Amino acid sequence: xxxxxxxxxxxxxxxxxxxxxxxxxxxxxxxxxxxxxxxxxxxxxxxxxxxxxxxxxxxxxxxxxxxxxxxxxxxxxxxxxxxxxxxxxxxxx
Amino acid sequence: xxxxxxxxxxxxxxxxxxxxxxxxxxxxxxxxxxxxxxxxxxxxxxxxxxxxxxxxxxxxxxxxxxxxxxxxxxxxxxxxxxxxxxxxxxxxxxxxxxxxxxxxxxxxxxxxxxxxxxxxxxxxxxxxxxxxxxxxxxxxxxxxxxxxxxxxxxxxxxxxxxxxxxxxxxxxxxxxxxxxxxxxxxxxxxxxxxxxxxxxxxxxxxxxxxxxxxxxxxxxxxxxxxxxxxxxxxxxxxxxxxxxxx
Numbered sequence: 001x002x003x004x005x006x007x008x009x010x011x012x013x014x015x016x017x018x019x020x021x022x023x024x025x026x027x028x029x030x031x032x033x034x035x036x037x038x039x040x041x042x043x044x045x046x047x048x049x050x051x052x053x054x055x056x057x058x059x060x061x062x063x064x065x066x067x068x069x070x071x072x073x074x075x076x077x078x079x080x081x082x083x084x085x086x087x088x089x090x091x092x093x
Numbered sequence: 094x095x096x097x098x099x100x101x102x103x104x105x106x107x108x109x110x111x112x113x114x115x116x117x118x119x120x121x122x123x124x125x126x127x128x129x130x131x132x133x134x135x136x137x138x139x140x141x142x143x144x145x146x147x148x149x150x151x152x153x154x155x156x157x158x159x160x161x162x163x164x165x166x167x168x169x170x171x172x173x174x175x176x177x178x179x180x181x182x183x184x185x186x187x188x189x190x191x192x193x194x195x196x197x198x199x200x201x202x203x204x205x206x207x208x209x210x211x212x213x214x215x216x217x218x219x220x221x222x223x224x225x226x227x228x229x230x231x232x233x234x235x236x237x238x239x240x241x242x243x244x245x246x247x248x249x250x251x252x253x254x255x256x257x258x259x260x261x262x263x264x265x266x267x268x269x270x271x272x273x274x275x276x277x278x279x280x281x282x283x284x285x286x287x288x289x290x291x292x293x294x295x296x297x298x299x300x301x302x303x304x305x306x307x308x309x310x311x312x313x314x315x316x317x318x319x320x321x322x323x324x325x326x327x328x329x330x331x332x333x334x335x336x337x338x339x
Contacts, residue, residue: 050224054229063232063322073329074328
């Protein structure tokens with residue numbers, strides 16, 4: 001029974017990790033990463049490592065995706081504004 | 094060094110690492126068996142120092158110096174973030190407009206905020222008894238505050254989050270760990286040795302210095318995460334480059 005749970009959790013981790021690598025869009029990748037954190041939490045729990053699971057849950061599925069989302073927002077806004085500024089410069093010519 | 098030679102050096106190094114790993118793995122106890130050579134010793138030490146959570150005993154008693162290094166890495170990382178993400182001369186601060194929050198989201202976040210905060214503090218305080226400890230509880234408590242950003246808006250979050258105070262708290266948590274370690278020197282023992290009375294097994298006051306170090310880490314991590322998120326939020330919400338329009 002325990003082995004079955006571990007195998008199941010490992011499969012979920014593998015699927016979530018593959019998704020995190022396959023997704024190309026940064027904002028969606030943050031979501032996939034959050035899902036990976038959740039499946040890793042599950043794996044650590046069935047492996048009877050609740051301390052690590054708790055860290056993984058807090059950092060891996062909440063904090064890291066949030067930091068990525070905030071960075072994406074900042075980077076995207078800057079690039080959008082740059083495009084707009086370049087267009088305005090061309091129009092004015 | 095030519096490219097060819099470099100590849101040979103790399104290959105030599107990789108072979109060495111692979112051989113060492115395989116040799117080590119061959120002598121590991123089989124997966125899922127009842128014998129745990131390291132675990133047995135760690136648990137014996139944990140019980141000798143009346144710490145119910147053996148993982149906390151390893152982190153804050155048997156390998157407390159190691160944890161000091163880990164704590165300092167986080168401290169240095171946050172310090173680096175503060176320096177790198179400060180407002181530069183060609184940037185300006187704008188006041189973000191409040192966004193409309195739907196009533197169910199607001200209710201859900203406002204109900205969960207105190208629950209999450211108490212859960213975080215509970216995890217810190219019971220680190221020596223149940224799974225968790227300063228690091229995990231600190232992160233949970235710090236993320237709890239940010240539910241206010243989800244429930245109300247950025248300005249509400251800023252009001253309960255005086256960032257200077259949290260920066261001081263971050264440093265104070267780091268210092269408290271160092272001072273607790275130095276106190277053992279005054280007691281005539283080794284740095285970070287567990288010299289306090291060990292107390293009664295499985296009670297809040299057990300484990301000697303373990304709960305103290307847990308509290309220090311909890312304070313450091315909670316403040317560090319708040320400062321870290323504040324810097325990232327500032328960049329994403331408030332700080333704009335000169336000439337940008339909102």
